[in-house]
Amino acid sequence: MLKRTALFEAQLALGGRMIDFAGWEMAVQFSGPTQEHMAVRGAAGLFDVSHMGEIEVQGSGALDLLQRLTTNDVGRLQDNQVQYSMLTTPDGGIIDDLLIYRISQEYYLLVVNAANTEKDFNWIKDQGAYTNAEVHNTSAGYVLLALQGPLAERILQDLTDHMLDRIPYYWSQRVMIDGCDCRVSRTGYTGEDGFEIFCGASHARHLWNRLLVTGHPLGLLPCGLAARNTLRLEASFRLWGNDMDETTTPVEAGLGWAVKLGKGDFIGREVIERQKREGVARKLAGFVVEDRAPARDGYPITVDGQEIGVVNSGSPAPYLKKNIGMAYVPVQYAVPGTLVEIGVRGRPVPARIAEMPFYKRGRRFD
Amino acid sequence: MANTPEDLAYTKDHEWIRTKEDLARVGITDYAQKQLGDVVYVELPKPGDRFEATEPFGSVESVKAVSEIYMPITGSVVEVNESLNDSPERINEDPYGDGWLIVVKMENPAQTDGLLTSAEYEDYIKAEAGE
Numbered sequence: 001m002l003k004r005t006a007l008f009e010a011q012l013a014l015g016g017r018m019i020d021f022a023g024w025e026m027a028v029q030f031s032g033p034t035q036e037h038m039a040v041r042g043a044a045g046l047f048d049v050s051h052m053g054e055i056e057v058q059g060s061g062a063l064d065l066l067q068r069l070t071t072n073d074v075g076r077l078q079d080n081q082v083q084y085s086m087l088t089t090p091d092g093g094i095i096d097d098l099l100i101y102r103i104s105q106e107y108y109l110l111v112v113n114a115a116n117t118e119k120d121f122n123w124i125k126d127q128g129a130y131t132n133a134e135v136h137n138t139s140a141g142y143v144l145l146a147l148q149g150p151l152a153e154r155i156l157q158d159l160t161d162h163m164l165d166r167i168p169y170y171w172s173q174r175v176m177i178d179g180c181d182c183r184v185s186r187t188g189y190t191g192e193d194g195f196e197i198f199c200g201a202s203h204a205r206h207l208w209n210r211l212l213v214t215g216h217p218l219g220l221l222p223c224g225l226a227a228r229n230t231l232r233l234e235a236s237f238r239l240w241g242n243d244m245d246e247t248t249t250p251v252e253a254g255l256g257w258a259v260k261l262g263k264g265d266f267i268g269r270e271v272i273e274r275q276k277r278e279g280v281a282r283k284l285a286g287f288v289v290e291d292r293a294p295a296r297d298g299y300p301i302t303v304d305g306q307e308i309g310v311v312n313s314g315s316p317a318p319y320l321k322k323n324i325g326m327a328y329v330p331v332q333y334a335v336p337g338t339l340v341e342i343g344v345r346g347r348p349v350p351a352r353i354a355e356m357p358f359y360k361r362g363r364r365f366d
Numbered sequence: 367m368a369n370t371p372e373d374l375a376y377t378k379d380h381e382w383i384r385t386k387e388d389l390a391r392v393g394i395t396d397y398a399q400k401q402l403g404d405v406v407y408v409e410l411p412k413p414g415d416r417f418e419a420t421e422p423f424g425s426v427e428s429v430k431a432v433s434e435i436y437m438p439i440t441g442s443v444v445e446v447n448e449s450l451n452d453s454p455e456r457i458n459e460d461p462y463g464d465g466w467l468i469v470v471k472m473e474n475p476a477q478t479d480g481l482l483t484s485a486e487y488e489d490y491i492k493a494e495a496g497e
Contacts, residue, residue, distance in 0.1 A: 034404040
């Protein structure tokens with residue numbers, strides 16, 4: 001039996017096409033992936049991402065526990081600050097990537113991938129046994145909306161007295177939105193400015209509808225998982241399960257910036273430290289196909305007829321109007337400009353290794 | 367609601383054909399293009415290629431997926447809509463006109479008797495959508 005979010009019916013009523021995603025019945029699209037993608041780049045889009053897992057870690061041992069389990073330095077966080085991080089295995093493999101919200105010195109909210117919620121929860125709970133930290137899987141208590149795009153702030157500001165421009169990138173605040181008690185963070189998975197909004201299930205429909213109505217005249221569209229995927233790929237955000245998993249390390253995945261060796265010991269440190277020092281044999285590289293044929297997940301990548309990797313994430317990029325992707329390749333090929341070939345159903349198609357991110361939003365001057 | 371012209375024959379794989387003597391023009395239906403969304407790439411065979419009925423002869427790709435397209439009838443390709451290389455969006459804009467895919471020389475025109483009429487195809491997509 002697939003799980004449904006509090007916004008399932010509301011999305012169905014909007015014409016959302018529902019699919020099975022990580023055990024959840026989620027909207028893959030409304031008006032269409034391209035339109036939705038362009039709405040987020042040019043105006044705004046609203047996503048239901050309530051399938052994401054929430055795990056709360058509390059107590060005097062919470063900080064120590066998270067420092068030991070994650071790669072980034074939780075000790076640097078201030079109240080309401082947010083951090084991108086990873087849970088790693090003793091071999092340095094990526095169990096999951098996550099956001100850590102510091103609510104207070106002894107209270108942290110972790111937002112994890114839907115498919116990994118149970119696995120992460122059990123891992124953290126087991127590692128936290130006999131410490132002064134309580135670990136709770138509170139996923140069922142949260143609805144999570146993502147309001148993304150250059151007009152996201154303007155739309156949300158219409159519904160709150162809180163001055164949203166005082167919430168910097170990767171910070172959060174408790175904010176009353178149209179009478180609903182929410183936590184709002186300036187975070188997202190699209191490469192645009194925007195917010196992620198946590199609220200209780202009872203407020204979800206009201207908030208969803210108010211945001212749609214408020215944003216509609218400005219071009220806001222409800223968006224599904226298909227647009228979420230193409231947006232994150234253009235912005236070169238890695239997707240757990242595609243671009244990283246327990247067999248790949250943060251260094252190989254190009255996420256070394258979210259590893260802080262100065263913070264002390266953590267699970268997986270030895271391997272990651274060695275890789276940072278000595279380098280790695282393969283790296284996640286971006287590529288642009290020099291053909292009209294899109295590269296899709298799983299297509300082989302070759303050089304001189306030798307397979308050097310497979311496409312981890314590949315798709316047409318609706319804003320860039322190119323066919324892009326990411327793949328693990330031996331480091332000697334992971335150099336921008338390198339020519340490779342991608343097997344598109346048996347036909348070799350040229351592609352060139354490219355700098356990531358593919359898309360970077362322009363600076364705001366307003 | 368999808369448009370299904372009465373003068374065409376249809377397959378359960380959502381292709382249409384329009385016949386004239388032993389030639390058949392083939393495309394994908396309005397329903398199919400709506401399901402796919404914006405078409406970004408089309409892979410088609412070459413003139414002279416021969417296919418059996420129900421065999422895949424190419425693919426149509428939207429942003430999110432690749433869909434195979436299947437031969438409604440047995441025959442050899444005599445013409446390919448080359449304009450789709452530069453303008454695959456024609457499949458969305460005009461699936462029964464400018465968005466046609468190939469013209470086939472049929473080996474056995476009687477095979478078309480096994481295809482769906484527009485009324486039968488409409489019933490079929492209603493049932494599929496209701497699933």
